[in-house]
Amino acid sequence: MTSIASRKYRWRTPSVLPGFGLTFGFSLAWLSLIVLIPLSTLFLKSAGMGWHAFLEVGFSPRALAAYRLSFGTAAAAALVNAVFGLLVAWVLVRYRFPGKGVVGALVDLPFALPTAVAGIALTALYAPSGWVGQYLDPLGIKVAFTATGITVALVFIGLPFVVRSVEPVLADLGKDVEEASATLGANRFQTFFRVIFPAILPALFTGAAMAFARGVGEYGSVIFISGNMPGKTEIAPLLIVTQLEQYAYDGATAIAMVMMLISFAVLFALNALQSARRRRLGA
Amino acid sequence: MIRVENITKRFGDYAALHGIDLEIQPGEFIALLGPSGSGKTTLLRIIAGLEFQDEGHVYFDGEDVSDIPVGKRNVGFVFQQYALFKHMTVADNVAFGLNVRKARHRPSKAEIKARAEDLLRIVQLEGLGARYPGQLSGGQRQRVALARALAIEPSLLLLDEPFGALDAKVRKDLRRWLRDLHKQMGLTSIFVTHDQEEALELADRVVVMDHGRIDQIGTPEEVYMKPATAFVSHFVGETNRFPDGRHVRPHDLDIVSEGGEAIAVDNVFRKGAVWRVEGRLAGNDTIVELDLSSDRQPPAIGETVFIAARRSLTFAS
Numbered sequence: 360m361t362s363i364a365s366r367k368y369r370w371r372t373p374s375v376l377p378g379f380g381l382t383f384g385f386s387l388a389w390l391s392l393i394v395l396i397p398l399s400t401l402f403l404k405s406a407g408m409g410w411h412a413f414l415e416v417g418f419s420p421r422a423l424a425a426y427r428l429s430f431g432t433a434a435a436a437a438l439v440n441a442v443f444g445l446l447v448a449w450v451l452v453r454y455r456f457p458g459k460g461v462v463g464a465l466v467d468l469p470f471a472l473p474t475a476v477a478g479i480a481l482t483a484l485y486a487p488s489g490w491v492g493q494y495l496d497p498l499g500i501k502v503a504f505t506a507t508g509i510t511v512a513l514v515f516i517g518l519p520f521v522v523r524s525v526e527p528v529l530a531d532l533g534k535d536v537e538e539a540s541a542t543l544g545a546n547r548f549q550t551f552f553r554v555i556f557p558a559i560l561p562a563l564f565t566g567a568a569m570a571f572a573r574g575v576g577e578y579g580s581v582i583f584i585s586g587n588m589p590g591k592t593e594i595a596p597l598l599i600v601t602q603l604e605q606y607a608y609d610g611a612t613a614i615a616m617v618m619m620l621i622s623f624a625v626l627f628a629l630n631a632l633q634s635a636r637r638r639r640l641g642a
Numbered sequence: 643m644i645r646v647e648n649i650t651k652r653f654g655d656y657a658a659l660h661g662i663d664l665e666i667q668p669g670e671f672i673a674l675l676g677p678s679g680s681g682k683t684t685l686l687r688i689i690a691g692l693e694f695q696d697e698g699h700v701y702f703d704g705e706d707v708s709d710i711p712v713g714k715r716n717v718g719f720v721f722q723q724y725a726l727f728k729h730m731t732v733a734d735n736v737a738f739g740l741n742v743r744k745a746r747h748r749p750s751k752a753e754i755k756a757r758a759e760d761l762l763r764i765v766q767l768e769g770l771g772a773r774y775p776g777q778l779s780g781g782q783r784q785r786v787a788l789a790r791a792l793a794i795e796p797s798l799l800l801l802d803e804p805f806g807a808l809d810a811k812v813r814k815d816l817r818r819w820l821r822d823l824h825k826q827m828g829l830t831s832i833f834v835t836h837d838q839e840e841a842l843e844l845a846d847r848v849v850v851m852d853h854g855r856i857d858q859i860g861t862p863e864e865v866y867m868k869p870a871t872a873f874v875s876h877f878v879g880e881t882n883r884f885p886d887g888r889h890v891r892p893h894d895l896d897i898v899s900e901g902g903e904a905i906a907v908d909n910v911f912r913k914g915a916v917w918r919v920e921g922r923l924a925g926n927d928t929i930v931e932l933d934l935s936s937d938r939q940p941p942a943i944g945e946t947v948f949i950a951a952r953r954s955l956t957f958a959s
Contacts, residue, residue, distance in 0.1 A: 535725035538692055539787075541712045542719040543739035543794055553742070557729040640728060640774045 398619065405616040408609045417613035421590055422598060425614070429595040430621065432506055433574030436513030441567040443514075444521025445559075451522070452529045466522045469515055474579030481512055482584045504586030509594065512580040517570030524566030528559050561633060568629045575622055643667060644689065644798060644830065649698035651684055651854075658684045659854045662698070671824050672832045673845035677877065681854040682834045683802055689832065690800050691715045702797065715798075718791030722803040724783045726775040732786050733758045733771030739794035761789040764823070781812040788820075792827075801833035805840065817844060838878045842866060850874045872957040882930050885923070888954040892918070895932035895949050897941065902950035905930050910940045921947070 405413055416422065451463060469477065485492045485502040495502060502508045532555065540550040578596040585592040593601075595618050602611035644666040651659040659681045666672055674682040687693040689700055691712035699708045707715055727735050734741075736758040740749060749757065762768055765785040775783055784804065791799060804820070805813040821844050824831055835841050841848045842862040850858045850865060850873075858870035869875035875889045882890045893916070905921035912918070917934040919941060932949060934940055941947045 533723065533725060535721045535723060536727065538712075539719065539721055539725040539790075540727075540738070540742075542690060542692070542717060543742065543790065544713045544716075545738070545742040546713065549742045553738075554727055558727075560729075640776050 401612060401615055401619065404608070405612045408613065412609060413613050413616075416607075416610040417617045421593070422595070422614050422617070424590045425593050425595040425598045426617065426621065428506060428509070428592065429575055429618070430625075432509040432513055432594070433571050433577075435510045436517055436574045437567045437571035439510070439514050440517045440521045440570045441563055444518055444566060444570075445525055445563055447518070448522045448525040448529055452526055467519050469517075470519050474516065474577065475583065477515055478512055478580035478583030481508070481515065481580065485511065485584065503584050504588075504592060506592060508584040508586075509581050509592065512584050513570075513574035513577055516577050516580055517574050520569040520573060521563065521566035524562045524569070525559055528562040529555075532558050561636060564629070564633060568626065572622060572626060575618070643701075643703060644832075645701040645704075646685070646689065647699045647701065649685065649688060649695045649700070651681075651688065651693070651695050657854055659688075659695070662854075662856060664849065664856065664859070666830060666832065668830055669828045670830055671821075671844060671846045673841035673848045674832060674834045674851060675836070675838060675841040675848050675878070676851035677836055679853070680851040682836075682849075682851050685851070686800055686802055686832060686834050689798075690717050690719050692719070716794065716796050718794060718796035718799045720784070720787050720791050720799070720801040720804050722806050724775070724787045724807075726783055726786055726790075728775050730774075731771060732767065732773050732775065732778070733762070735775065735786055736761050736771075736789045736793050738790060757793060758789075761793055764792070765789045766819075779812075780808050781816055784808065784816065792829075797830070799829050799831040801831065803834055803836070805835075805837075813840075820844065842878070848878070850878060852877070869955065869957075875955060875957070880931060882932075883928070884954075885926055885928055887956050888951065889957065890951045890954045892931045893933045894953040895930070895951055897932070897934060897938075897947050898950045900948060902948040904946050904948055907941045907943055907945050907947060910943055912936075919947075 405417075447462075447466060451459065451466075482489070482503050484490050485495070485508055487493065487496040487501070487503070489503070492503060500507075502511060536554060536558070537550055540554045545553065576596060578594075578600070581594050582597055585594060585597070587593050587597055589598075595614060599611045599614050599618075602608075602614065644664075646662055646664040649659055649662040650657070662681075662685060664685075674685060676682045684693060688695050691707070691710060695708070699706050701707065702715070712719075727738065730738070733755070737754050740754045740757065748754075758771060759768075762771055765788055767782060767785055767789070770778070770782070775786065778786065784807075788801075788804075805816055808816065817840060824844075833844070842865070845862060847859060848862055848865045849856055852873045858865055858874045860868070860870075865874060865878050869878060869889075872883075872889065875881045876883070880892050882892065882895065884890065897919070904924040906924060907919060907921045909920040910917060913933065916936055917938070917940040919932050919934055921930050921932075922928065923930055924946065930949065
């Protein structure tokens, strides 16, 4: 008979790192205060409205269109950022050039700038009469007041996430790994796609996921450039605000709830993918 | 045959190599030995094609490869920190050099797999092909790096401080194993080291470098017994430098009953098979180390004894 003690579930394994109880307790309390409690009130509020009403408002055609637009443009922007953010990070890490410090600071600017300012500036640029828009308009390309415009705003907002996640990993990647690839006869493309890219992929992934998450929730910059036509260029966060302005608290809550669940599912899946990869590499 | 002719390399104002000449016969195992900053690694990297010389030429079998890039020189290079591809399995790491070949030179998938397995067997890592480098020990990683370098069937194997990152016991085992492997395969190999013991144990010939120049090229026996310069005498093995300019190895000194020079004994301890006696020359505090056969009675600490050299060397300064 095995002893009961040895089969007892162990809450944690003994460790020389002190303070697990204390730090874990604090993290939980902090997370609850900052994230969990506000979100659970959202949950409670929507639970109070009943299934039928919840489904009706949360999945109305207008709401569905808004989700599609929000998640679609955020995903598109994250993809664009993955490509160009990687390029910016590459240039910042691998080359020395005059004005490098300025470029580095520029990358962070979208973090600091009030998003409304970014939205207005982008709208002014891309409107049919704007600096850029006046050349695109004759070509039949409409940016402002379309989903493309929303994507442009989200690309702007999300850029720093990708650059700042990829940068340290790229800088850390040993020169010897590339040299090893070269001694083995790989050309530059093979070295990039088989050696460098897979090594920075997790960081790129993380950066793109953060840019995506930020894009889904973005409000300030988008409302100026989107045109806000219900069912066409109305993003989900705006729909929530619209509901609130009409004192339709239940509707706002239901839409917020659906958004939150989708976002959580996506981010959870991305995280799970990442940690599975880490486990596989034995790192 | 590898021939290096009048290689000079500068990094900015700093001259890393001054007019290096070197010839290496097929199948030789060569050590580039020197302290850090001696230019040994730079020379190795120039031979590989990872660095380019400012002047001079490198010839492989009579062909000037000075302008041929590293990927076309067909050299295997083993890096000090292994430089394994962490996101690939061990087998994929080993097969990398074959997988990146142009389709018409690339063996079939099955052949590549078989080759990788063969190489893993040679480096005694059979059955570990599916693991990732992160799951291996340091010594195992180093052997993966070696298998990866051997996979392209290089005409020359270059190793940069191959045992530098390993602990003493693993280093010793791996050293013996590498020597056997070299004998088996007969591949011309050059390795860089700052460890004279390693150089003397492994190499057919040792190239002792200092400040970007070659001080001496010779067999381990020659380098140890007939050092060409004061630097070689001091760097390869231990040497006492007497105030009059003589260089004497600790095992060439003996304690004599009379005559010789007086030293005050500071310390006596067992150094493996011999007694190591440390003392200072009377009058000028030059530190002297000598080895005394184990069957002799060692002097006491604090005692003054007389020493005489059986053999000594002097060098023109």
